[in-house]
Amino acid sequence: MTTPPRAAPHVWARCWANPSSRAFAALVLVLALGCWFNAEGAFYKLGTHRDALRQASVYGLLACGMTLVIVSGGIDLAVGSVLALSAVTFSLLSIHWGWSAWLTVPCTLLVGGLCGTASGSITALWRIQPFIATLAMMVFARGLAKTVSGGMKVSTAVQQADGTYQFVPVPAIFRGIDSRVLGGNLSVVTLVLVACALLAWLALARHRWGRHLLAIGGNEEAARLSGVPVTRTKILAYAASGLFAAVAGICQAAQEQQGDPEAGVGYELTAIAIVVIGGTSLMGGRGGMGLTLLGMLTIGYLEKVLSINAVPEASRLMLTGLIIILAVLAQRRRRS
Numbered sequence: 001m002t003t004p005p006r007a008a009p010h011v012w013a014r015c016w017a018n019p020s021s022r023a024f025a026a027l028v029l030v031l032a033l034g035c036w037f038n039a040e041g042a043f044y045k046l047g048t049h050r051d052a053l054r055q056a057s058v059y060g061l062l063a064c065g066m067t068l069v070i071v072s073g074g075i076d077l078a079v080g081s082v083l084a085l086s087a088v089t090f091s092l093l094s095i096h097w098g099w100s101a102w103l104t105v106p107c108t109l110l111v112g113g114l115c116g117t118a119s120g121s122i123t124a125l126w127r128i129q130p131f132i133a134t135l136a137m138m139v140f141a142r143g144l145a146k147t148v149s150g151g152m153k154v155s156t157a158v159q160q161a162d163g164t165y166q167f168v169p170v171p172a173i174f175r176g177i178d179s180r181v182l183g184g185n186l187s188v189v190t191l192v193l194v195a196c197a198l199l200a201w202l203a204l205a206r207h208r209w210g211r212h213l214l215a216i217g218g219n220e221e222a223a224r225l226s227g228v229p230v231t232r233t234k235i236l237a238y239a240a241s242g243l244f245a246a247v248a249g250i251c252q253a254a255q256e257q258q259g260d261p262e263a264g265v266g267y268e269l270t271a272i273a274i275v276v277i278g279g280t281s282l283m284g285g286r287g288g289m290g291l292t293l294l295g296m297l298t299i300g301y302l303e304k305v306l307s308i309n310a311v312p313e314a315s316r317l318m319l320t321g322l323i324i325i326l327a328v329l330a331q332r333r334r335r336s
Contacts, residue, residue, distance in 0.1 A: 020279065020290075020291060020294070022279060023277060023278050023279050023291050023294040023295060023298070024294060026277055026294075026295075026298045027294055027297050027298045027301070030298050030301045030302045030305065031301060033302075033305055034301060034304070034305040037305060037309050038308075039308040039309050042308045043304075043305065043308060046185065048304060048308065050180075050185055050186070050187070051304070052300050052301055052303070052304040053186075053187065053190050053300065054187040054189055054190060054255075055300065055303065055304070056296050056297070056299065056300025056301075056303070057187065057189045057190045057192070057193040057251065058083075058189070058248045058251055058252055058255075058267075059267065059270050059271060059274060059296060059299065059300065060193045060197065060274070060292075060293065060296040060300075061192070061193055061196055061244050061245075061247050061248035061251065062079045062080075062083065062244060062245055062248050062267055062268070062270075062271035063271045063274040063275050063278075063292050063295065063296055064193075064196050064197055064200040064244050064289065064292065065079065065116075065200075065240055065241030065242070065243065065244030065245060066079060066241060066268075066271045066272060066274075066275050066292075067200065067204070067275050067278075067280055067287055067288075067289060067292045068200060068203070068204065068213060068237045068240050068241060069130075069237050069238060069241050070217075070272075070275050070280055070281075070282060070284065070287065071204070071213050071214055071217045071280060071281075071284055071285065071286070071287040072213040072214075072216045072217045072233070072234055072237050072284055073216060073217040073220065073283065073284030073285070074123065074130040074234065074237065074238070074284070075130045075131055075134060075272070075282075076116075076119065076130070076134045076238060076241045076268070077131065077134040077135050077137075077138050077268050078115065078116075078119055078134045078135075078137035078138040078141055078242075078245075078268070079241060079242075079244075079245040079248075079264070079267060079268050079271055080138070080245075080264035080265060080266065080267035080268045080271075081137070081138045081139070081140075081141035081142040081145065081264060082112050082115045082116070082137075082141050082242055082245040082246065082249070082264075083245050083246075083248045083249040083252060083263060083264035083267060084141070084142060084145045084249065084260065084261050084262065084263045084264045084265075085111060085112075085115065085141045085142075085144055085145040085148070085249070085261075086108050086111055086112045086245065086246040086248070086249025086250060086253075087145075087249040087250070087252050087253040087256075087259040087260060087263050087264075088145045088148050088149045088154055088253075088259035088260070088261050089107065089108050089111050089148065089249075089259070090104055090105075090108040090249060090250050090253045090259060091154035091155070091253045091258055091259025092148065092149070092154050092259060093107060093108070094171045094173060094174065095154060095155070095156055095158070095168060095170075095171060095258075095259075096154065096158055101171070101172070101173035104173070105173070105250065108246050108249065108250055109243055109246045109247070111246060112242040112243050112244075112245050112246025112247075112249065113239050113242050113243045113246065114242070115137060115141055115242045115245075116238040116239040116240065116241050116242020116243065116245070117235060117238065117239040117242065118137060119133050119134050119137045119238045119241075119242070120234055120235035120236070120237065120238030120239055121235055122136070122137075123234060123238065124230070124231040124232075124234040124235050125231060125235075134238075138268070142261070145261040146261045148261075149259065149261045151261065152261075153258045153259065153260045153261070154258055154259035154260075155257070155258040155259075156168050156169070156170055156257065156258070170257055173254070174253070174254045174257055175254075176188065176254075177189060177192070177250065177251060177254035177255075178254045178255050178257070189251045189254075189255065192247065192251060196244060196247060197289055197292075197293060200240075200244070200289050201288075201289035201290065203240070204288065204289055205288065205289070209233060209236065212228045212229070212233045213233060213237055214285055214286070214287075215228055215285075216228060216230055216233060216234065216284070217281075217283070217284025217285035217286070218284065218285030218286075219285070248264075248267075249263075249264070252264070266317065269317075269320060269321070269324075270299060270320060272324065273295070273299055273320050273323055273324050273327070274292060274295040274296045274298075274299050275287070275292055275295060276295070276324055276327040277294075277295035277298050277299065277323060277324075277327045278291035278292045278293070278294050278295030278296075278298075279291040279294075279295075280292065299320075299323075302319075302323075303316065306319070
């Protein structure tokens, strides 16, 4: 008597086990919700999609750096505060001090990179948990942003020696970053995101450093025994996260035409949600930049659908937290 052949896994089960399929399915679901709750046709307008990409680009920049950290088994809770510090620095140098863009951009990137390097050094050299190290940096960077700005927004209203305020023109670099191309249908900020995502993808998927990050996230001790420079690799991951946060801060300042020390509050939660929804494992060792971009589109369109339907911000935050839990549960189901 022959044993009947085992049933092949259902096609839907195979799709669910694929992170790319899950991320794409989440995006399709959000788009379907947008078509259903279209706010009297607002979702079908080109401007809605253009604005959704523009608003999600800053989150996407943070998520690019967050992906590099998470695949190595870490976490970076300081990206929102580093964004605020970078926005304040960029605005102060450009608007109040009148420095050239050729100086303000590198200096702002240096500030973000130093914050990330400090977080990475505390984690890798002193063996402090990434959660604690980046939490400390989150508080420190936010406090530094408020100290540098005097607790006020750095805007085009510049205080004079006699206490009065004089308005100065918006720097050209601000107008350039906040402009649109292709007939006004594509924001420059979105192009900045594409360039940064491509750079991060090359580093993660095509460079030895990226393979080291994945190896450390999979098994740090095995990676160390295999000759991977664990300490240096982890520090560079956090430094890169700080650099991407600085780029996001520059874009944020250009869009708002000011540096706000309160900017970026809660952005780290959104960046983590983007990475997790994309399919990158919070345990490390698995993930990719393409998955992160899918997660960014999902969160970006979800935010837009909720916005055009006038859903309160408190409800959006609760929904974001729920989405993170569901995404992590989906990953656990796949591993089991």
